[in-house]
Amino acid sequence: MSPFAVHLLRRVALLxxxxxxxxxxxxxxxxxxxxxxxxxxEDIEAAGRTLAAARSFGAxxxxxxxxxxxxxxxxxxxxxxxxxxxxxxxAAARARVLGIEAQRxxxxxxxxxxxxxxxxxxxxxxxxxxxxxxxxxxxPTLDSGEQxxxxxxxxEARQAGGGVFLAFDQGQFGRVIEQEPACRTxxxxxxxxxxxxxxPKAERRKQAPASS
Numbered sequence: 001m002s003p004f005a006v007h008l009l010r011r012v013a014l015l016x017x018x019x020x021x022x023x024x025x026x027x028x029x030x031x032x033x034x035x036x037x038x039x040x041x042e043d044i045e046a047a048g049r050t051l052a053a054a055r056s057f058g059a060x061x062x063x064x065x066x067x068x069x070x071x072x073x074x075x076x077x078x079x080x081x082x083x084x085x086x087x088x089x090x091a092a093a094r095a096r097v098l099g100i101e102a103q104r105x106x107x108x109x110x111x112x113x114x115x116x117x118x119x120x121x122x123x124x125x126x127x128x129x130x131x132x133x134x135x136x137x138x139x140p141t142l143d144s145g146e147q148x149x150x151x152x153x154x155x156e157a158r159q160a161g162g163g164v165f166l167a168f169d170q171g172q173f174g175r176v177i178e179q180e181p182a183c184r185t186x187x188x189x190x191x192x193x194x195x196x197x198x199x200p201k202a203e204r205r206k207q208a209p210a211s212s
Contacts (some may be wrong), residue, residue, distance in 0.1 A: 047095035
């Protein structure tokens with residue numbers, strides 16, 4: 001290949017590289033100065049939506065990313081109000097990045113909470129099934145008054161468990177965790193009363209073999 005051809009190819013490669021840089025850099029520069037793309041106000045609104053989504057996923061004010069993102073969003077609004085458009089755009093961009101981080105953290109926390117709540121629901125359901133078995137065993141041996149009392153206890157047990165199940169179905173996993181201790185206490189007390197339940201029919205059944 002002749003020196004002229006080599007030189008020409010180098011010039012073509014150089015021009016292609018410059019053109020590629022211009023294609024990438026010019027739009028970004030024009031966006032930065034606000035000549036194309038979204039306005040600073042639109043950037044701020046987008047950051048606000050990102051943080052609002054994080055809030056809906058469970059992010060709290062004391063979460064690091066959410067707190068920092070909220071501060072950057074407020075700063076962006078203040079900068080825009082004083083006419084500092086570029087600075088406002090930068091602050092909005094940081095707020096949006098922090099909002100995405102807050103979303104990821106909130107979703108991770110929510111999934112962990114969901115698993116804990118699911119375990120609670122399974123255990124409470126098992127306890128209720130155990131109470132149902134004890135009730136079905138005890139009820140036929142009792143007189144009508146005692147049967148009525150135990151039936152009221154079972155209604156109370158089902159209501160306590162139902163509150164936990166409803167919270168889980170509604171996605172209120174934190175509420176499931178909060179209700180667990182009280183629900184367990186209620187079910188344990190009812191179980192003790194069911195275990196201790198005895199009546200005339202039960203005594204007659206015990207005495208029947210001896211009298212024969």
